[in-house]
Amino acid sequence: MGSEAAAALLGAVRACGQDQLLRFWPQLGPGQRRALLADLATLGPAGLGEHCHRALRAWGQRRHRRDRRRLLRDALQDPPDxxxxxxxxxxxxxxxxxxxxxxxxxxxxxxxxxxxxxxxIAQNRVAVLLLAGGQGTRLGVTYPKGMYSVGLPSGKTLYQLQAERIRRVEELAGQKSGSRCTVPWYIMTSEFTLGPTARFFEEHGYFGLDPSDVVMFEQRMLPAVTFDGKAILERKDKIAMAPDGNGGLYRALEDNRILEDMEQRGIQYVHVYCVDNILVKMADPVFIGFCVLRGADCGAKVVEKAYPAEPVGVVCQVDGVFQVVEYSEIGPETVQARNPDGSLVYSAGNICNHFFTRSFLETVTREFESLLQPHVAVKKVPYVDEEGNLVTPDKPNGIKMEKFVFDVFQFAKNFVAFEVLREEEFSPLKNADTADKDSPTTARRALLWQHYRWALEAGGRFPRGSPSGVSPDQDPIPGAQEPPAICEISPLVSYFGEGLATYLKDKELQSPFILDEHEAKVLAAA
Structure with missing residues (x-):
């Protein structure tokens, strides 16, 4: 960038009220100045100013709604309007x-x-799309969450488990159709996760998948903003940025021409999911078939809430429109409401696991993406103070603006939901092991419980009085306790418990037991 253009850019930044970003400009070397100018040019001063103003306005509206709800609760009456x-x-x-x-x-x-x-799937009409742009700060790691190993006997990471499930579902569909088929894997990353994810896949040979069928693309980044509407400096020469939420998917699809790639491959249906669910069924044929035969353009998997106040969003209708309502927005009486049979009225917990037709995604990117309203996320954002020292705050100090992937439900012409069993399909990895839920320990236990049940259902036996059958009631909260025996089954052997009797029926299995492809061949020959 020439000196005149740089001077004009700096002047525009000051004019839009964001001159704090230039506090250390005199101290910066040539390379640092180029880096900061590149950030500012990408955002554009007008766009930067508008973003900060929008974040401040959204933060004020959120506080107003919260205060208003409190006043209404105190008054014990509905507003007159x-x-x-x-x-x-x-x-x-x-x-x-x-x-x-x-x-x-x-x-x-x-x-x-x-x-x-x-x-x-056999007709090559199905793709899976992974949302993997988050930083995993709650988990406490500095690398993409998909690279995390929860401590399974095999040592497999989330990425490896998911890749092997794709390979297995391709194999099963091919066996049923008598022809080879492919399920392309689209992976939405961010500035933080793209490089490490790409290197990880290359180092592991794409876990046996064809590299041309693994398409990584990057979502946009937005500046973090203080509570008084100022963009935050992460370093003297760098603005603090964050991914624009999993709802940034729709803009990223357009930016990276992903829908064009899908069209060229003949993809008609897309299974979208979040990276952190260790039990996710990739391209789940039951879910895909349900949505297709119902003629749905948009669908969501849900689980029954474990208890009324469980902090998960609820898939429901508001004013007749399908959407996800955050648990914090629902009053205590509504949360506790029950049907005559005792079940919760609002029980459909959202698990970020969705079905879309490609044509619906095309319509969203073309007509509706600009209508999606960003949500306020209050976060702890590291920053440099006035002396240039890096500060890691111990309480939230900034606003990150995010869009949510499920905000497009409202635009569907035919929306459906599919309830799955939590113990079979949902155990997210969000927190470090210091937490009592959604941790590496609970994720590992959930998978091992699932595989233990599969082994018993296939006729396998574990010594020393292990039970002959296991009910989900014995582990009502997946991962709450260790299974009676350690059993891990490779996705390359069984996608969802199918075909295991061939290897396990009437076999006595020693814990820990790992059923991989080699062991399967040994058992089949025995």
Whole structure:
């Protein structure tokens, strides 16, 4: 950048009220100045000023809503304006005709959906898309969460487990159709995760997948903002940036021409999921088939809430429109509301596991992305103080603006939800092991419990009085306790418990037991 252009850019930054970003300009060397100018040019002074103003306005609105709810609760009366009805009066649960699930439909219906899903996979019409742009700060690591190993006997990371599930579902679909098929894997990363993720896949040979079928792309980054509307300096020469949330997917699809790539490959259906769920079923044929046969353009997997106040978003309707409502927005009476059979009225917990048609995603990127409203996330943002010292705050000091992937539910013409069993399909990895939930320990235990159940159902036995059958009730919160025996089954051997009797029926298994491809061959020959 020439000196005149640089001077004009610096002047524009000062004019939009963000001159704190230039506090250390006289101290910066040539390389540092170029780096800061590049950040400022990418954002554009006008865009930077508007972003900071929007963040401050959103923060004020959030505080206003929170204070207003408190006043309303204190007054114990509804506001007089019908347009300001409390959320509880506008909320409705998912209608039964929009909800499917393993416990709601007979086995033959589930098999029909599964066959349809396998058919679509075999026709090369299905892709999976991974949301992997987060930094994993709550987990306490400095590398992408997908590279994390929770301590399984095999030592496999989340990325490896997911890659092997893709390979297995491709194999199963190919066996049913008699032809080879491919499930492309699109991975949305961020500035923080793209480089390490790409290197990790290269170092591990893409875990046996064809590199051309693993497409990584980057979401946009936005500045973190103080509570008085100022962009934060992370270093003297760098603005503190954060990914624009998993809802940044829709802009990233457009930026990186991902939908064009999908069209060229013939993809019609996309399974979108979050990196941290160790039990995720990649390109789940049952879910895919359910959505396709229902003619859905948008779908979501849900789990029944473990208890009324569980802090998960609820998939429901607000004013007749499908959306996810955060648990903090729902009043205590509504949270506790129950049906005549005793089940929770608002029980459909969101697990960030979605189905979209490609045509729906095209419509969203073309017509609706600009209508998505960013959400305020209050975070601890490291910064440099006025003396240039790096400060790691011990309490939230900044605003990050995020969009949510589920905010597009409102635009669907035919939305459906599919309820799955928590102990089989949902155990997220969010926190370090100092937490009592959603930690490496609970994720590892959830997977080992699942595989232990599969082994017993296939006819395997563990010595010293291990039970002959296990009910999910014995581990009501996945990962809460250790299974009676340690058993890990490679996704390359079984995608979701299928075919295990061939190897395990009437076999006595020694804990810890790892059923990988080699061991499967040994057992099959025995």
């Amino acid at each position: 019908p347009a300001d009805r409390p959320l509880s009066a506008r909320l409705r649960p998912l209608p039964p005709d929009a909800l499917g699930g393993a416990r709601r439909h007979p086995p033959h219906t589930l098999r029909r959906w599964e066959l349809e899903g396998f058919h679509q």
